[in-house]
Amino acid sequence: MARITLDHIRHAYGPNPKTDKDYALKEVDHEWTDGGAYALLGPSGCGKTTLLNIISGLLQPSHGRILFGGQDVTTLSTQARNIAQVFQFPVIYDTMTVYDNLAFPLRNRGVPEADVDRRVREILEMIDLSDWAKRKAQRLTADQKQKISLGRGLVRNDVNAILFDEPLTVIDPHMKWVLRSQLKRLHKQFGFTMVYVTHDQTEALTFAEKVVVMYEGEIVQIGTPAELFERPSHTFVGYFIGSPGMNVMPAEVAGSTVKIGSETINLGYAPKTNGAAKIELGIRPEFIRLGREGMPISISKVEDIGRQKIVRARFADQPIAIVLAEDVEIPTDARASFDLDAISIYAGSWRVGREG
Numbered sequence: 001m002a003r004i005t006l007d008h009i010r011h012a013y014g015p016n017p018k019t020d021k022d023y024a025l026k027e028v029d030h031e032w033t034d035g036g037a038y039a040l041l042g043p044s045g046c047g048k049t050t051l052l053n054i055i056s057g058l059l060q061p062s063h064g065r066i067l068f069g070g071q072d073v074t075t076l077s078t079q080a081r082n083i084a085q086v087f088q089f090p091v092i093y094d095t096m097t098v099y100d101n102l103a104f105p106l107r108n109r110g111v112p113e114a115d116v117d118r119r120v121r122e123i124l125e126m127i128d129l130s131d132w133a134k135r136k137a138q139r140l141t142a143d144q145k146q147k148i149s150l151g152r153g154l155v156r157n158d159v160n161a162i163l164f165d166e167p168l169t170v171i172d173p174h175m176k177w178v179l180r181s182q183l184k185r186l187h188k189q190f191g192f193t194m195v196y197v198t199h200d201q202t203e204a205l206t207f208a209e210k211v212v213v214m215y216e217g218e219i220v221q222i223g224t225p226a227e228l229f230e231r232p233s234h235t236f237v238g239y240f241i242g243s244p245g246m247n248v249m250p251a252e253v254a255g256s257t258v259k260i261g262s263e264t265i266n267l268g269y270a271p272k273t274n275g276a277a278k279i280e281l282g283i284r285p286e287f288i289r290l291g292r293e294g295m296p297i298s299i300s301k302v303e304d305i306g307r308q309k310i311v312r313a314r315f316a317d318q319p320i321a322i323v324l325a326e327d328v329e330i331p332t333d334a335r336a337s338f339d340l341d342a343i344s345i346y347a348g349s350w351r352v353g354r355e356g
């Protein structure tokens with residue numbers, strides 16, 4: 001397995017890119033750890049596939065270099081990069097048996113037959129297809145075929161990285177959960193470097209150690225699931241991660257106080273806004289408390305979602321969501337207070353630190 005270095009990579013599909021807008025992938029300059037499990041997460045069109053294709057070698061970046069374990073592979077073909085790939089739809093040989101499909105990548109590299117057999121049996125067990133080993137693949141359902149594709153991706157343990165492009169799209173919801181947990185376990189056991197593309201936050205947050213959140217061609221944060229939840233670097237991460245997403249409200253900062261409409265909150269520190277024009281305050285719905293004290297709000301709706309309830313309200317003329325445990329009573333004429341440690345201040349959509 002290998003460390004992946006993305007060295008000042010950018011990509012434009014059209015000729016002569018001039019401004020940032022011309023790039024489907026804006027500058028990426030990161031190093032991904034050997035043996036790390038990364039998920040590329042973001043909405044449709046944000047550049048996930050572009051970045052994955054640059055890593056796999058299907059696409060040459062317009063700028064920058066890509067290195068595996070310190071070796072420049074920018075101009076190498078997909079095959080020469082020694083990676084395994086699992087795509088959204090099954091890529092298998094219909095006329096071969098399930099067993100032979102899984103054995104193919106190993107036999108292709110001259111692995112001794114005894115090792116092929118041991119490894120194929122392990123994978124068959126993992127994807128729960130041991131009983132189907134001798135059947136022709138064409139007789140299988142779409143989701144069984146996709147399990148073979150996954151198995152083929154995992155069968156070799158001498159690859160630099162395994163790349164997954166929305167691999168669970170055709171898998172039924174229960175099996176999705178099972179396979180995701182198995183992938184995670186395999187990662188722990190074998191330490192594969194894995195890159196997993198998805199637009200589904202649950203999938204990204206349960207699979208990955210590090211989630212790479214992309215928005216409009218840019219990586220806006222790379223972090224653990226907890227970091228993305230507690231300290232979103234960009235308002236988009238706040239909206240996109242969590243359900244409901246973070247409350248983001250226009251604000252004004254003066255010293256260590258922040259004003260939202262006519263409400264003033266003392267932060268206890270001065271945020272470093274550097275005179276930015278667009279200032280916002282972000283707070284996740286889980287960190288707002290309702291009680292008799294605090295700032296005025298008007299509640300419009302309470303949604304019961306099982307162990308929690310979501311309160312929809314207006315605060316300082318802004319819509320706001322609040323998440324409470326199911327057994328928390330909401331007082332009449334409730335007022336709201338924000339957990340100060342959970343407040344983030346954003347200047348031009350990016351989270352700012354403290355002055356001094």
Ligand SMILES: Nc1ncnc2c1ncn2[C@@H]1O[C@H](COP(=O)(O)OP(=O)(O)OP(=O)(O)O)[C@@H](O)[C@H]1O
Nearest residue numbers: 013014024042043044045046047048049050051199
């Ligand atoms: N071959 C291409 N030629 C021109 N533009 C392209 C090409 N492929 C992608 N794009 C554009 O690049 C941008 C990023 O697309 P990309 O497919 O990388 O996003 P994505 O996040 O993978 O989206 P999806 O989840 O829909 O696959 C989009 O604006 C898309 O229209």
